[in-house]
Amino acid sequence: MVYKHGVYSSEIPTSIIPPVKTSAGLPVVFGTAPVHLATNPMPANKPVLCYSYAEAVAAFGYSADWEKYTLCEFIYSHFSLFNVAPIVLINVLDATVHKTAVTDKAMTIEGGTAIIKGEPVMLDTLVVKLVSAGQPLVKGTDYVAGYNDDLNVVITPVQGGAVLTGQTSLVISYTKLNPEAVNSDDIVGGIDVTTGETEGLELVSKIYPLFRLVPGQILAPGWSGDPVVAAVMHAKARNINGVFQATAIADIPTTGTAAVKQYTQAPAWKNTNNYVDEQLIVCWPKVSLGGKQFHLSTQLAGICCQTDAANDDIPYVSPSNKSLQANAAITAEGKEIYLDLSQANYLNGEGIVTALNFIGGWKAWGNRTGAYPGITDIKDTYIPVRRMFNWIANTLILTHWQKIDGPITRRFVESLVDSANIWLNGLAAREMILGGRVAFLEEENPTTDLLNGVFRLHYYVAPPAPAENIEEVIEYDTSYFKSLFGE
Known part of the structure; x- marks a missing residue:
């Protein structure tokens, strides 16, 4: 032991633990x-965290053909x-698997260029030859190639290269993406038996280890209408990394x-x-804006994130009766669907979120999870209450x-008890919970469990229910006839 002579200091851990923040609706x-x-x-099958449109497009590209490219x-x-x-x-579209080879395709040079129209060409696979020569031309020396604003590949001979003035034909080979080859099995994913790599929805478990962010919403627009995909989505949402919970939207x-x-x-x-x-929110039908069609799940996720952001990233406010970015509710064929209030309420009563144009423009309409009406427990049937239970549990686990x-x-x-009570009191003071x-209850912590290093804390919490039904009771009061006679 070191001999001490003087005044010294030491520290002990703070008895109150501040809560760890989570991204409620990620x-x-x-x-x-x-x-x-x-x-x-x-x-493919690599989770990518994006904070901007530019980041997302740089990593994944962008096309207006949303049926083929759902992201x-x-x-x-x-x-x-x-x-x-x-x-x-x-992205589950794997360029090494979902592809088609095009070999020795004849191309005509017109106006100084040859154009491959409407083909998702992987430019690094493009091989250009002269009709009369067997050796490929050299990119950058004999020609340049790239996508134009119409997303067509333009091949332009370089002056002084092997393509002589007056030549009008080329022969090209390339590999193109085949998005039609992707199916629900690719979305569901699993573990590749050959490589051992994780694929598809199985990657939900990789999000927190990679980014230190807890998933809040799991989506697969364009694919979640498949019952197998939806089943795996909400199964993954219930048990992420063995501890976390999220909401799936289908x-x-x-x-x-x-x-x-x-x-x-x-x-x-x-x-x-x-x-x-x-743990599943169910949506119907699609919506549209400016001729673009959106799955309702896509826009509902945006509303949830927008609403959470307006409330300190705490999901106690319902996404229902919040504005959609839409001017019509439609089927996939573009046929407009007009629901009146009673029809929209019928869907809500069956646990389906829909789109309603009633007062204040187009709104998401519905507070219930897919469990309703088969289950009536408030923590499992109201969307904001269910999301709050997920958020509270995730926050406590991280903390x-x-x-x-x-x-x-x-x-x-x-x-642990004091820290959690201070945190819950703060939420109650801000009316984010009632x-x-x-x-720490003795009856819930038997000696046999304590001997095994197991103990339980019992949380009592009441997030507010949404004001789903406000009744205005109006009565005719005859006493006001006295006003006819003055004082």
Whole structure:
């Protein structure tokens, strides 16, 4: 032991632990992207965190063909229409797998260029030859190639190169993307048995280790109308990294053999296809703006993020009755759907969020998760309450993780209890919850569990329910006839 002579100081850990912040509504979005148009293309099945439109387009490219390239719809909606960030994007369109080879295609040089129209060409695979020569031409020396504003590949001979003036023909070979080859199995993903790599929705578990951000919403616009995809989405949402929870948002399809084109068909489809989980929000139909079609799940995610951002990133406010960026509700064929209030309320009563143009323009309309009406527990049926339970649990896990493996002493337990109570009191003071407390109960902590290093804290918390039904009671009061006679 060191001999001491003088005045010394030491420190002990603060007994109150400040809560760790979480991103309540962080969207994790799965789909396909036009990586042939990206300036800094990311590999398939790689989560990419994006804080801006420019970042997303650089990593994934952008195309107006949202049916083929589903991530572009979300990129446009989230950044351009709702102006919220960040998002995590995962492209499952693998240029090494979902591809088609084009060999020895004859091209004509017209007006000094040869143009490959409407083909998603991977430029690094392009091989250009003269008709009369077997050796490929040299890019940069004999020709240059790139995409124009119409997303066509333009091949331009370089003056002084091997393409002589007057030559009008070229032979080209290339590999092009084949987005039509992607199916729901690619979205669902799993573990590649050959490489051992994680793919598709299985990548949800990689988000927190990669970015230290907890997923808040899981989406796959254009794919979530497949019951298998939706089932995996809400299964992953319930158990992320074995500890976290999130909300999945899915669409009832308006296209294909299972298309739901009338509102009266939507509840039966929802129940038949088991879109009835408390961690699942179910949407119908699509919406449009300026001729662009959006899955309602895409815009609902934007509304959730926008609403959370306006409330200190705490999801206690419902996304219902918040403005959509839309001027019509439609089917996939573009047929407009006009729901009156009673029809929209019918869908709400079946646990379906819809779009309503009633007072104040187009709004998202509906407070219930997919579990309703089969389940009526408030924590599982109201969207903001369910999201608050997820957020509270995620925050507590992140906050208390630093205490794992500490000695179970009275002071240790009191530090957790006191910190959580101070935090809950703060939420209650700001009316983000109606009230909350935490207790360490003897009956919930038997000696056998304490011997095994297990103890439980019991949280009591009440997030506010949305004011879904305000009744105005009006009565004729005859006493006011006295006003006819003055004082």
